[in-house]
Amino acid sequence: MGRIVTNESANSEASSVLSLFGAVLKRDLMLAYRKKSDLFNPLIFFLMVATLFPLGVSPEPDFLAQIAPGVVWVAALLATLLSMESVFKSDFEDGTLEQTLLSPQPLFVIVLAKVLAHWMMSGLPLTLLAPLLAVMLFLPAEGMSGLMLSLLIGTPTLSLVGAIGAALTVGLRKGGVLISLLVLPLYIPVLIFGTSAVQAAVTGLPLAGFFALLGAILALGLVLAPLAISAALRISVSG
Amino acid sequence: MSEKKNWMPRWFYQLASPRWSYEIMGKLLPGFAVAAFLFLIAGTVWALLFAPPEAYQGNSYRIIYIHVPSALLAQSCYMMMAIAGAIGLIWKMKVADMVAKSCAPIGATMAVLALATGAIWGKPTWGSWWVWDARLTSMLILLFLYLGVIALYSAIENEAMAAKSAAVLALVGLVNIPIIKYSVDWWNTLHQPATFKLTERPAMVPEMWLPLLVMVIGFYCFFAVSLMMRTRNEILVRERRASWVKELVEKQ
């Protein structure tokens, strides 16, 4: 096809992609807003998991301060997983997922908008709630910025990778546990770099390297995960 | 899709025929089985009786003759599974799907073997059964990846869908493995004072690594045998309604 893309048509194509992205994002945010329980449950879970550690291990401030980065990150990771199942499930059940896949619009863009909406409803609130947990776990104040920033850059990757698991299991009745099995091993690099960033912030070491690594993983995820999610959705719906 | 197939060699499309694959694997099997047997016996005898003891660890190091080949195989098996899955996805090739499915349990077993031998080796070397060594941790995560793929296979009833889903997951895992490996190595250097590492020892003398090479070849031959047997089995199950399978079964 020797189609010549003039500036004008390229512009209109870009603006139609943007409006599609906006429409999907707006719809998913509206859905979440109207069904608030889906929104709050992972956050409550996040708080509860963090409470278990002082109770189960030790309330000693020095000890808690030492494990705080890891505990907050593990809790964030589990809370994200918990919220993951709902990304495509209701769309699958009411048939709107079928209609999405039959759209001539680029699925890559649609999927990206859906994952962004999911992150705004899970990763972002988790990041905002993290200081509260950090205080409860006696994380030194120097570590706070590292914690917030690492969660801000790390949680979108969790949403992207988790959505692959959600897309693969959307057609299954018992998808919830399976998602964790599929996705948890893939979360390990983000966990390692995320907690290391917080620890470095606490000890006053330079942070830029960690954020660069987390950012690189996020960039890779932004490019590749939507492809995997799209493929997985088409497979799941084909059954 | 027949028109765009011409650029691939002919044998590639013959592989797509379950019957042809079944027969060619049947012909290859005995050769590989004999080779696996000979290499494994020769390697074991050589490694246990003739290879010299190691300077620091004495005889306990000899477990590397199982540990290293199984760890290598666990890694290459994942790669093979992902590549076979990708071929199945892209060219809709049933036999590739079956190969990928057969890879998963073999690779998981190899990962378990590598972990178990690593743990046993750890006892005399470090004084504990488990150490969060970078290589062992990576192997543990690799085992988790295998278990995820196997769980996905068993959760989806439709065979074609299960194969495609697992292929996507395996490919995602393949992209992630280098990142996981890098992050775990890095985490390890951060948390562990430099101690004796499993595989970073002074260069081995030929009397030590030659039997290791023989064992590695033996393991790969064994892998080929096991993979072909599993795949042939899978072909029979999935093609059970084809006339050639019925004839084959009736003959027995």
Add this chain to the structure above:
Amino acid sequence: MSTALLHVDKLYCERDDRILFEDLSFAINAGEVIQVEGQNGSGKTTLLRILSGLSNHYEGDIFWKGSLLSTVQDDFRRELLYFGHHPGVKAVLTPEENLHWYAAMHPSIDGKKIAMALEQVGLRGFEDSPCHTLSAGQNRRVSLARLYLTSAKLWILDEPFTAIDKKGVAQKEQLILDHAANGGSVILTTHHELAISEKVRRFNLDELAGT
């Protein structure tokens, strides 16, 4: 042979060890309405899902305007309207919001005429009630309102009349005939006796099944 809109060649599909259809070949031309018949489990829904491109568990070839479907999927989807088992209506959104989403997803759907379409399907006054407060029939009407909005050429409708009252069915039948008269094509399954049956080409999957 002039190129048919959709041409199916030697379609084969099996499910759970059972052949649903084999050697199934047919063509749909512009202006035709085709009703697929068959007992429960004969593969009607499976056939419609294959034709819409949702399922690819088949062997054989499907051509859209003379080219292989898998190579022209975007063009095909631009001209397709699919109505499936699940109506594709979000329960927490209002009928209007649902249709606006369809318009964003499918450029063939005209978002400016939504108020008119909702009136046509008898949902005037319900524009702002979330769909979970509506009945099953009303929910399906929301999805069927797309038929008034679309410029898609091929309609694939799986049991569109379930839970729809008599008057509604008569209206939709007329709509289908109008669409065909304008050069569009329709493939549908239904358990209703169609009042327009003399203008409908039928084929029965039971007679075509391999068993």
